Amino acid sequence: MKTLALTLFVLAGSAAIAQKHSSINRNINDDGKTLSIRVNGTVDGKPIDYDRTFDVASLNLEERNALRERILDSLNISMPEPPVPPVPPISSVPSIRSVPPIPPVPPVHPDISVNGGSPSMVRIDNDNTLTEAVGGKKPFTKEVKYDSETGQLYLRYRLTKDGDDFTYERTVDAKGKTQQERQRIIEIIEKEIGVPAK
Secondary structure (H helix, E strand, O other): OHHHHHHHHHHHHHHHHHOOOEEEEEEEEEOOOEEEEEEEEEEOOEEEEEEEEEEOOOOOHHHHHHHHHHHHHHOOOOOOOOOOOOOOOOOOOOOHHHOOOOOOOOOOOOEEEEEOOOOOEEEEEEOOEEEEEEOOOOOEEEEEEEEOOOOEEEEEEEEEEOOEEEEEEEEEEOOOOOHHHHHHHHHHHHHHHOOOOO
């Protein structure tokens, strides 16, 4: 057991010693006329201090790159990898530009009618919303909204029953129903809750 532990310790120690360690600071300037290379640091525990300037006015770009690579290779240093450009994040939300604009909807002017007879009644019909206010001995208000997208029929009644104020609200699924079928549903509900006849 001791020999196994000693063998593992020796292998781990030799692996730690065999690791390559380098700390390098490079500065390479090439303006087309002069090539300046400055390298400071350590490679495998050996200090490096290199500072040279070369006249490269008569060399083309390929020759200048080859000279730079030979110098760095002689110092046992490779050229750094060019940085990878960042990738923009992928968004699951469509951009604002890709969504077509919604055309404006012209305003719908409600139809308002007032019955001057007894009992007085005000009726406002605005597309899919109907509001009625009926006066007289048994006054009440009625609001009917129909959402054609969801098929929901919303009803709200306010009236006085037995001397108490009474509010009744109900949402009915009327998807696929015609205007006449929806009107029949409204009449049945009005009869159930005791809305006075007009």
